[in-house]
Amino acid sequence: MPKKYAIHTKPAPNRFKAITPSGIIAWEEGCLKCAVCVKKRCVYRVYEQRGLDSRQMVDSIDNQCMNCLRCVQGCPKELIHKSSNPEFKSLGDTHWTPDIIAKLWAQAETGKIPVSGAGYPGPFSGDGFDAMWTDMSEIVRPTRDGIHGREYISTAVDLGKTPRHLVFNEKGELQSRIPKFLDIPIPVLMRVPSFGAVSEETIRGWAMAAKRLGTFLCLPVHQGKKHLDRYRSHLMPILPEGLLKSGRGLRGLRAVELPWTETWDEALNSVRKAMPSALISVHLPLDKAVKQRALALARAGVSMIHLEGSYSGRAMDDDSTAMKDVLRSVHRALIEEGIRDEMTLVASGGLALAEHVAKAILCGADAVVIDFPILIALECRMCRRCVKGLSCPVEIEKAEAPWVASRVYNLFGAFHNQLLEVMGAMGIRDARRLRGEVGRAMFFEELDKPVFGTLGEVKEGYELE
Ligand code: SF4
Ligand code: SF4
Incomplete structure (x- = not known):
């Protein structure tokens, strides 16, 4: 059993006041001057501590109010109101929604799983991964308790090729050649995003976090400068297109990534020659050609393929196709070919929540x-x-690297705990066994037709009796 992996988080406070979904509006006009004003009864004492951050133009009450609505309901003249904040609503876009952004902020700050209160107020189903549910039926398989440490649930996975079987001689000595593979304690790697006000210090912070977490940071090779030397073992540089003449400057790296080109085989051979001990991942855009390309790479012995979906978790060339469907088809094609276990598939693009992992x-x-x-x-x-x-x-x-590292470390801590929760509830004790376990998942598209198809077309506004 691998060493028990734990991410010990500690709060990493925001540098700026977070934009909140709602604010308090308290009118003075018509106030009865009650002997004990409801504002004094706020258990979080937000009115007493109220202040204005003049630099950021933020009223402290908006960040401190816990939305219990006690003051709103208690004022006899109804002078206190909660209002939604238009600035919050305008955060992000249709994929990176304000809610997702706020949840990621909270996880990075506290390292804790976001809790939104009792019940689930959201829609039954949606797009992409929202059209998929995990089966947490305790009847089929008993649940596991990983999050409180009573049972060990391993989130470790291998990157690269693992042997199909081992061969021993009569003396019991291992005869098989063990291929190159790396194991990481959490099935999540990180990559420098395609935009952002990022400095060398930011990248150093991400690299620090990658090393501390035992995972990898993928970054364009020109960003892997001298100041990152002590984190090289946890960097995965993305090499430029074309042939690699020598491995100079790439010493100490355990893994590199190669972009897909039509001449990928020549590029692959040149990297193999220059870096014989490194794990090489080939980066493929998740588009219509991805299945054939992935099969060609796997047949040629490529041990890791990185499939990249769009910014919003869809196929690169077709916005109507969700990443989950393309991923499933590539995975199935590799199984049918009998080569799925000879390589690693990693996926990226629009993954925003722990549940997406x-x-x-x-x-x-x-x-x-x-x-x-x-x-x-x-x-x-x-x-x-x-x-x-x-x-x-x-x-x-301007953020300093240690703060950057602690925020990302916290985020991974929260993701790790959510993964343990999901796997525990599914009765799965090893992340390697989660791969492709669609028998433990339900897909809206697959259930919709057989269950509701016989109802025929349902008119808008129609209600079932
Ligand atoms: S809603 Fe609750 S937490 Fe917010 S200010 Fe009023 S009493 Fe305090
Ligand atoms: S990094 Fe870019 S997108 Fe993010 S807050 Fe700064 S300016 Fe906006």
């Missing part, structure tokens, strides 16, 4: 790569001002 693995990935969550962990508002060359409202480029 478990769901991508259920669809056939061995591990995932997250990018924007590690930027949002640093209070990014996904406003894209940096893309236009404008200043970053939360000055990410």
Whole structure:
């Protein structure tokens, strides 16, 4: 059994006041001057501590109010109201929603699983991974308690090729050649996102977190500068297109990534020659050609393939196709060919929540790569001002590396605990066994027709009796 893996988080406070979903409006006009005003009864004492941050123009009450609504309901003249905050609603976009952004901020700050209260108020089903549920039926398999440490649930996975079987001689000595593979204690790698107000210090912070967590940070090779030397063992540089003439400057690296090109085999051979001991991952866009390309790479002995979906978790060339469906088809094709266990599939693109990690693995990935969550962990508002060359409202480029590392470490701590929760409830004790376990998942599209199809077309507004 691998060494028990734990992520010990500790609070890493925000540098800026977070934008909150709602604010308090308290009118003075018509106030009865009650002997004991409801504001004095706030258990969080937010009115007493109220102050205005003039630099950020934020009323402290908006961040401290816990939304219990006691003051709103208690004022006899109904002078206190909660109002929704338009600034919060305008955060991010349709994929990186305000709710997802706020959850990522909270996880990076506290390291804790976000809890939204009793019951689930959201929709029954949705797009992409929202059309997928994990089966947590205790009847089929008993649950496991991993999060409180009473049972050990391993989240470790292998990157690279693992042997199909081992051969021993008569003396019991191992005869098989063990191929190169690396194991990581959590099935999540990170990658420098495609935009962001990122400085060398930010990247150093991400690299620090990758090393501390035992995972990898993927980054364009030109960003892997001298100041990252002590984290090289946990960097996975993305090499430029074309042939690699020598391995100079790549010493100490255990893994590299190669972009897909039509001449991938020549590029692969040149990297194999220059870096014989490194694990080589080939990066494939998740598009219509991905299945054939993945099969070609696997047949050629490529031991790791990185499938990249779009920014919003869809196929790169077809916005109507969800990443989960393409992932499943690639995974199935490799099984049919009998080569699935000879390589590792990692998936990236639009993965925003801990549940996406478990769901991508259920669809056939061995591990995932997250990018924007590690930027949002640093209070990014996904406003894209940096893309236009404008200043970053939360000055990410000025954040110091240890703070960056602790925020990302916390985020991984929260993700890890959620993965333990999901696996525990599914009765699965090893993340390697989660891969492709679609028997433990339900898909809306597959259930919708057989269950509701016989009802025929349901008119809008129709109600079942
Ligand atoms: S809603 Fe509750 S927490 Fe918020 S200010 Fe009123 S009493 Fe305090
Ligand atoms: S907050 Fe806006 S400007 Fe700053 S990194 Fe994020 S997207 Fe870029």
